[in-house]
Amino acid sequence: MTTTERGPSRYVHDLILHSSPEELAAGAVPxxxxxxxxxxxxxxxTDEPTAALLQDALGPHDRLQVLSQADVHPGRTPAAITALRRLADRWGGDEPQHVRIVGQTDFGATPRDxxxxxxxxxxxxEVLRPCGIWGLCTYDTGVLPDEVVATGLRTHPHLVTGAGRLANPDFVDPAGFLRGLPTPEEPLERTEPLLDVVDVRDYIGLRHAVGERLAALGGDRDRLEDLHLAIDEMSSNAVRHGGPPVQLRLWASADRVVCTISDGGTGMDDPFAGYGPAHGEDLSRGGMGLWLARQLCDHVDVVDDGAGLTVRLTTALH
Known part of the structure; x- marks a missing residue:
């Protein structure tokens, strides 16, 4: 079932493309x-210059809130989802009211980011469907890479311009878009791993072996502890929910650590997995592993190749 077949969503996701402050204000201020x-x-x-521009155009208002860019779009995507949910809980109101947000994302410096x-x-x-948020994402076409702008056009159902709001003809079903994104190659996987367990049987022993390898790397302690927890969660998931054999491989370079956990199970055809707890607010039911991993690691790739599932975790050492 596509998102549109599931009926209306409280979450509204609009896009404004602009190449000047004036063009941005023409759509965002109204x-x-x-x-x-x-x-x-x-x-x-947004960033401070944009926030000042919009504030000056609107004038003072007791229901106008100005937050930092990082308040709404922190460094990792699960934190951004959590921040938006909290804003909806705080200010979203009952239907048909929303909290309206003009937001600017820092997409990072590299294609991997x-x-x-x-x-x-x-x-x-999909994951914010229940939230009373009307978001307007700002994309500066003079700054953002063409690839990122093209993504914006495929992921926002409506466009906002100085002339008004219109349906976006380039929007595609989110599930199909996610399934169509490539999995980046990781050169470290072509090198000798620090640890290669081809059939996990001793789960406790595996945890200790991973911890020893990570401790010997000498990177940022907090980052390595986060990665260790994510590996632990993904290994446990593979043992409990996947099929044998479960394999773990770990690589490291001077700047990053990569770990893959694979199983021989039936796979998982859910492109939205890990962008929220599997059972919503009922954390007692589990389903937290991939959601937690996305919060703890810089990059998480989930690959279902028809012969099982592989989760690849990547974190910078510093």
């Missing part, structure tokens, strides 16, 4: 003012 006039809370979460936010832009259409 968007925010309409929310304020309707009794909604309006939020600006972009990919995590490309996934995010598609996934939020």
């Amino acid at each position: 968007f925010l003012r309409a929310g304020l006039d309707a009794g909604e809370v309006a939020v600006i979460a 972009w990919l995590e936010w490309q996934r995010y832009e598609a996934a939020v259409n």
Whole structure:
């Protein structure tokens, strides 16, 4: 079932493309003012020059909130999803009211960084469906790479311009978009691993072996502890829910650590997995492993090749 077949969503995900401050203000200011006039809370979460521009155009208002860019879009995508849910809980109100947010994402400096936010832009259409948020994402076409702009056009159902709001003809079903994204190659996987366990039987022994290898790397302690926890969660998931054999491989270079956990089970055809707890707010039911891993690691890739499932975790050492 596609997202559109599931019926309307409370979450609204719009895009404004701009190449100048004036072009941005022409679309964003009426968007925010309409929310304020309707009794909604309006939020600006952009860089400081953009926030100042929009504030000056709107003037003071007791329901206008100005947050830092990092408040709404922190460094990793699960933290951004959590931040938006909290804003919805705090200011979203009952239907049909929303909290209106003009947000600006820092996509990072490399294609590997972009990919995590490309996934995010598609996934939020599904995972934020219950949230009373009307978001307007700002994309500066003079700054952002063409690849990122193209993603924006494929992941936002509506476009906002100075002339108004219109349906986006380039929007595609989020699940299909996510399934179509490539899995980046990882050169470290072509080198000799630090640890290669081809058939995990001793889970406790595996945990200790991974910990010893990571401790010997001398990287940032907190990052390595986070990675160790994510590996532990993914290994446990593979043993409990996948089919044998479960294999773990670990590599490291001077700047990053890579770990793959594979199983021989039936796979998992859910492109939204790990962008929220599997059972929503009921954390007692489990389903936290992949959600936790996405919070703990810089990059998480899930590969279902028809012969089982592989989860690849990547974290910078410093």
